[in-house]
Amino acid sequence: MVTVEIPADMELVYKRPQSLTETHTHYCPGCTHGIIHRLIAEVIDELGIRERTIGIAPVGCSVLAYYYFNMDFAEAAHGRAPAMATGIKRVSPDRVVFTYQGDGDLAAIGTAEIIQAANRGELFTTIFVNNAIYGMTGGQMAPTTLPGQVTTSSPTGRDVETAGFPMKMAELLAVLPGAAYVTRQAVFDPRGIHRTRAAIKLAFQTQLAELGFSLVEVLSTCNTNWHMGVVEALEWAKKHMVAYYPLGDTKVSDGVRALMETR
Amino acid sequence: MAKELLEGNAAIAEAAIRAGLEAYFGYPITPQTEVLEHLARRLPEEGRVFLQAESEVASINMVYGAACAGARVMTSSSSPGISLMQEGLSYIACSEVPAVVINIMRGGPGLGNVAPSQGDYFQAVKMAGHGDFHPIVLAPGNIQEAIDLVVLAFDLAEKYRTIAMVVADGSLGQMMEPAELPPMRPVRPPAERPPWALTGARGRQPNIITSLYLEPEVLEEVNLRLQAKLQEIAANEVRWKEYSSEDADLLLVAFGTVGRVCQTAVREARRQGLKVGLLRPITLWPFPSARLAELAGQVRGMLVVEMNAGQMVEDVRLAVEGRCPVRFYGRLGGIIPLPDEILPELERLDKEC
Numbered sequence: 378m379v380t381v382e383i384p385a386d387m388e389l390v391y392k393r394p395q396s397l398t399e400t401h402t403h404y405c406p407g408c409t410h411g412i413i414h415r416l417i418a419e420v421i422d423e424l425g426i427r428e429r430t431i432g433i434a435p436v437g438c439s440v441l442a443y444y445y446f447n448m449d450f451a452e453a454a455h456g457r458a459p460a461m462a463t464g465i466k467r468v469s470p471d472r473v474v475f476t477y478q479g480d481g482d483l484a485a486i487g488t489a490e491i492i493q494a495a496n497r498g499e500l501f502t503t504i505f506v507n508n509a510i511y512g513m514t515g516g517q518m519a520p521t522t523l524p525g526q527v528t529t530s531s532p533t534g535r536d537v538e539t540a541g542f543p544m545k546m547a548e549l550l551a552v553l554p555g556a557a558y559v560t561r562q563a564v565f566d567p568r569g570i571h572r573t574r575a576a577i578k579l580a581f582q583t584q585l586a587e588l589g590f591s592l593v594e595v596l597s598t599c600n601t602n603w604h605m606g607v608v609e610a611l612e613w614a615k616k617h618m619v620a621y622y623p624l625g626d627t628k629v630s631d632g633v634r635a636l637m638e639t640r
Numbered sequence: 641m642a643k644e645l646l647e648g649n650a651a652i653a654e655a656a657i658r659a660g661l662e663a664y665f666g667y668p669i670t671p672q673t674e675v676l677e678h679l680a681r682r683l684p685e686e687g688r689v690f691l692q693a694e695s696e697v698a699s700i701n702m703v704y705g706a707a708c709a710g711a712r713v714m715t716s717s718s719s720p721g722i723s724l725m726q727e728g729l730s731y732i733a734c735s736e737v738p739a740v741v742i743n744i745m746r747g748g749p750g751l752g753n754v755a756p757s758q759g760d761y762f763q764a765v766k767m768a769g770h771g772d773f774h775p776i777v778l779a780p781g782n783i784q785e786a787i788d789l790v791v792l793a794f795d796l797a798e799k800y801r802t803i804a805m806v807v808a809d810g811s812l813g814q815m816m817e818p819a820e821l822p823p824m825r826p827v828r829p830p831a832e833r834p835p836w837a838l839t840g841a842r843g844r845q846p847n848i849i850t851s852l853y854l855e856p857e858v859l860e861e862v863n864l865r866l867q868a869k870l871q872e873i874a875a876n877e878v879r880w881k882e883y884s885s886e887d888a889d890l891l892l893v894a895f896g897t898v899g900r901v902c903q904t905a906v907r908e909a910r911r912q913g914l915k916v917g918l919l920r921p922i923t924l925w926p927f928p929s930a931r932l933a934e935l936a937g938q939v940r941g942m943l944v945v946e947m948n949a950g951q952m953v954e955d956v957r958l959a960v961e962g963r964c965p966v967r968f969y970g971r972l973g974g975i976i977p978l979p980d981e982i983l984p985e986l987e988r989l990d991k992e993c
């Protein structure tokens with residue numbers, strides 16, 4: 378740990394949240410996983426719940442998230458984080474539980490688990506990182522890959538005739554009565570990052586108030602597997618991803634609305 | 641507590657409650673659905689957790705989660721459902737969290753049927769999931785033993801931080817017989833969960849439960865530790881029962897319900913003048929290999945009887961190492977072999993060995 382004296386005429390305005398470890402991440406330069414990790418950590422610090430939070434890492438690029446979060450963590454099988462979270466939360470109802478999942482994990486192999494957990498109104502929070510591709514396995518088509526988008530397993534672009542249309546998970550989950558708060562945000566610019574942070578905070582507050590299942594879909598980039606520069610990837614995402622995946626809340630239950638009004 | 645007339649599945653479920661079960665996650669499948677139904681009624685009565693999952697894939701991962709949180713947890717299923725749990729079982733084994741799994745086996749392969757079978761011996765004993773591991777596998781021969789082994793399963797699972805699997809064929813789940821349930825153990829309060837459990841890192845370093853070790857050297861070390869633990873289990877936990885083996889010169893080997901049928905076969909064979917004994921393995925893993933090797937020096941031959949095409953017989957042959965002939969008789973498709981079919985096999989063994 379590096380310790381720095383803060384001169385008397387200066388104020389500390391930015392520091393590593395206590396909920397993050399000092400470990401360097403393995404994420405590619407430009408990847409937005411790091412930003413999203415930090416936002417979650419800031420919210421957990423702010424809510425003062427680090428010592429009673431249990432996180433669940435998925436199979437995907439964020440499989441090693443437990444090295445970066447400074448709290449109890451489990452690593453789930455591919456797609457099964459919501460089932461694991463259910464098991465933990467049901468036997469530890471006074472703990473805070475969250476899953477962190479990619480789009481292959483949540484919207485392909487783990488579709489049943491996320492839908493059923495949301496429908497049961499499980500009292501955990503899911504942070505769903507949608508980067509429109511399978512990052513970890515080297516850039517194959519995801520259920521969220523955009524029409525026409527080229528990946529290693531859709532070399533001529535996603536053909537919706539054979540591969541179907543990209544899944545809009547935030548909309549799909551919103552129709553389930555057990556889901557109290559579902560929203561889609563993006564971390565492509567400071568404004569979006571700020572909004573994503575507020576959404577993550579509300580999602581955890583939804584859990585703390587035991588209002589039902591909460592999920593924040595975060596539109597993200599994968600410049601490496603998109604074969605783009607960092608800035609180019611952010612611009613592409615802003616233009617194409619946001620057009621297909623509209624930002625904003627898809628579900629705000631009455632309880633969550635009341636919570637928003639008291640904030 | 642007095643004996644009462646109990647149905648196998650309900651007895652298994654109630655035994656788990658008495659053993660301090662905190663949470664159950666499961667999915668209906670014949671012939672074990674009564675386990676789930678009994679717990680659906682009884683666990684909420686006791687203020688504990690019951691959840692009907694959306695699939696066996698979800699059940700086992702809910703079990704994995706609750707086990708990581710340090711709770712006493714169980715699931716139950718029958719053959720096809722256990723197949724769906726295999727990925728989760730492998731994760732649980734590598735993560736070294738305790739879990740109890742009941743398999744009331746039915747006829748297979750495929751959807752098979754709902755009749756009693758022992759076709760999942762290999763699956764339970766040799767390959768409960770990908771990678772190198774064995775669950776502890778307990779095979780009751782009657783309802784009383786099923787009750788006792790369910791209680792033991794929780795203790796062994798926690799002692800060794802491993803999976804304890806109770807396997808019985810469908811007939812044991814469905815039959816009724818008098819048996820005695822153990823007294824109710826108090827449920828362990830959440831504040832007393834084990835130090836490795838995910839309970840929130842209050843005043844301590846975070847606990848991490850994972851089955852991922854990217855460095856081959858590290859994963860090899862993890863595997864060696866798992867293997868050492870398995871060796872310890874193999875040294876301490878082998879269980880079996882013998883019937884009329886002291887003076888036997890022919891030996892029947894059978895587990896579960898078939899072991900029971902073979903007890904009748906032993907009596908009838910002895911009435912005909914054949915000196916037949918029986919060894920009934922209670923732990924299928926670890927297997928009573930040493931005792932079988934010993935008996936191989938005493939008897940002229942062994943006959944292994946199973947409700948499958950010949951699975952445990954391979955372990956008997958490995959134990960015996962050619963010291964005496966080992967023959968096999970099995971019925972398939974959910975048919976229980978009867979003493980009348982086993983006797984001619986014994987007579988043949990007597991003539992040929």
Ligand SMILES: Cc1ncc(C[n+]2csc(CCOP(=O)(O)OP(=O)(O)O)c2C)c(N)n1
Nearest residue numbers: 436437438455479480481482510511512513
């Ligand atoms: C059962 C199983 N199937 C397949 C895999 C291989 N696999 C690992 S990560 C992954 C895709 C993950 O993609 P996503 O969830 O979008 O996360 P990202 O890596 O993009 O963050 C796959 C298919 C696996 N580990 N387990």
